[in-house]
Amino acid sequence: MAQASMRSPNMETFKQQKVEDFYDIGEELGSGQFAIVKKCREKSTGLEYAAKFIKKRQSRASRRGVCREEIEREVSILRQVLHPNIITLHDVYENRTDVVLILELVSGGELFDFLAQKESLSEEEATSFIKQILDGVHYLHTKKIAHFDLKPENIMLLDKNTPIPHIKLIDFGLAHEIEDGVEFKNIFGTPEFVAPEIVNYEPLGLEADMWSIGVITYILLSGASPFLGDTKQETLSNITAVSYDFDEEFFSQTSELAKDFIRKLLVKETRKRLTIQEALSHPWITSGGEASAPEQRETEPPQLKTKRLREYTLKCHSSMPPNNTYVNFERFARVVEDMARVDEGCRALAGAHDTLQDDVETLISIYNEKEAWYREENESARHDLSQLRYEFRKVESLKKLLREDLQATSASLGGVARKLERVQEQFGALRRELSADLQWMQEVVNGFQLEGGRTDGLGSVFHGDASESLSELLSRVCSEEVLGTVQL
Template sequence: METFKQQKVEDFYDIGEELGSGQFAIVKKCREKSTGLEYAAKFIKKRQSRASRRGVCREEIEREVSILRQVLHPNIITLHDVYENRTDVVLILELVSGGELFDFLAQKESLSEEEATSFIKQILDGVNYLHTKKIAHFDLKVKNIMLLDKNIPIPHIKLIDFGLAHEIEDGVEFKNIFGTPEFVAPEIVNYEPLGLEADMWSIGVITYILLSGASPFLGDTKQETLANITAVSYDFDEEFFSQTSELAKDFIRKLLVKETRKRLTIQEALRHPWITSEGEVRAPEQRKTQPTQLKTKRLREYTLKCHSSMPPNNTYVNFERFARVVEDMAQVDQGCRALVGARDTLQDDVETLVSIFNEKEAWYREENESARHNLSQLRYEFRKLESLKKLLREDIQATGASFGGVARKLDHLHTQFEALRQELSADLQWMQEVMISFHLESGDTDGLGAMFHQDASDSLSELLSRSHTEEVLASLKL
């Protein structure tokens, strides 16, 4: 982001008379207080908000300043300093006081091709310097070709007004609709990618006007002018070009080419024989005579026509404003055509989207029905599974309760069995004690007593066994 001095320009410069103005800029003569040197102060009105249409947006001002800070060439206006206040950015520029080149030439009685070539050569030198830095001016026209001082035989040309200039970046497509219709290249009119070639077309138009006093594509209306440009509709009218060399015409033809890749580059233009011949442009039989003089009457009429296009007070300020309005109208008209095309394209897109939507809606409806059926089946299976789950839970609970009852009965039987065992054990012990007592009293160890003892023991064991078995079996038949 460019930084400007946040100081009052009036503290360092004495501001003088107005030299000219544009839609959002005023140029005034100024004198630097510390050196006494004269400069031109260009006051550019800043746009206060993005929504506003008054003033120049900061990005455009910064771009112009950035480009001017990069250039230093005898044929290009020089930036000296930049200041900024609340409403304006002030560019302190080299003072170019010689006026417009074409106004200077219109005052002459005649113009030789050698003189014309010298002026075109200066323009080419300045543009060559810009193009080597990949900078396109994009606004080369009669009013932006000024003279540093017109009081010398061959004045020094200065290219001014870099408000539309852009740095061309490789691989970055740049499109815009700007400039003065009379001088713009076909690629600008057609809203195609722009490059350095657009400046070469403008040089071809300037050369045509310089040699003839006529504008090659200028029509009665802006639309007619633009149509002539896109069709490359021009010719070398004998009335205007009877005294013009074939080399000069060839130079113009090779610049006014619609296909940018076939148009002369700045280096090729500088090497063209009409530029390099230095007085050799005339036919051999003419070389011994005085150089052919091109009448400037037509050029004078052209400049007068340009200035007569201004509003009634004939001020440079209003002429510039009028030109800006014409350019704005061109942009609006182009924008309207683009909108019409965009509307048609949008209508096609809408119809395509509606068709796609209808197809998708039918598909979604079909898929929705299938999903609804599958969901219904899943719900039925889920309810069935829940019912089975409930029955299983009840069976488990019933089985658990049954196992609990069996366990309790087994505990009860075990208690009964234990009690019976203890009872039988006590009875058996008592019987043994009786038998022992009986044995001791009778003293018969082998006779009837022993036999009786044995029979009693067997009967007791059988009784015990039978009683225990029947009790248990009775318990299990619950």
């Protein structure tokens, strides 16, 4: 058969042929919001299958139909699984409006419908069915696949006319592969069976399936739903608060091991919730639901009344809307996602506010430090300026005094200069007078020489002594006169 070309390396390829050319389409088996399941027979082999017609979303803006990525994810997961307790995918076709999944025909109906028709149910029978559910989920979890929509409607019987009916897990429309290190959040599933982490829009993992198994087990043993409220909001509030109990009216015939099994599954903290391996190893499962007390083992095991389970299934079917998948919850999911984005924005805004507040406080601190520094610098500058002004005034005062001293000195020098001039004049006059006196005396000496020409020796001596005496007298007189004049 011709195959459609792939849109991208990761896109699934479906047969682009009319499914009616290869299968006879029969009666309707069930329907959802965007899917309808019909019985079909393969023309070439005569084998019967179930054809699931999934309405494709025609545009990204449209909200009618299922987007191609979700259909491809469901097909990809179904192609990976092959287990006795999981429905098998046979083939996939595609036309203009639908993708058609040809699935293993599961004709035994829902498990709860089957059990509700029984008069009573022993814990041993209950554990045999729970064990099959656990086996199927264990296979999925080993492949890191979470079903995310485990509920009574998706737990079917292959054939109810066998002594021990074979369970099949169906509807992988919400299933996801959990990747290590990749955070996955979403709001989906049926409110009555979803785990708290789904309601709280927290990271999801395989643990969500274990919570759903705990709810299913609770209902199977009691016919009552542990968290179901009068409204959807009340149901979700009960889930997040883990508000449930083992009412004696419903659990009077239930063993403590069964209650312990449920308690360890309905745990809000995912790390403390039983894993699939731990659930399979729980004494209630490994003992086959047998009573633990010796006195109970000696008697016939108590039978669980199925009347309430029958009432529960009737109520569920009578109140079941056409879309019994959690696509009904899509609008609520969008609102919660929007609220989560708003909350994230508010947290980011709060973080930015805190950061801005820290920056403002830092700036204020820096400003205060700078202001204190400038104040200190200003005080220092003012002190230095005051000191400079004082020194300047001091210098100006000294300058004034020096100017006055210079003026006084200048005046004194002028007086000295004038006195010097007078002394010089007096010295000159004295010099002239002495010169005249010396000349006169020279003439007198010369006169003595002429008169005593005969006495050369005595005249010569007299002449020498007279000359020296006159010179000495002249020198001493001149010196005393000059000094006296200067002192004046």
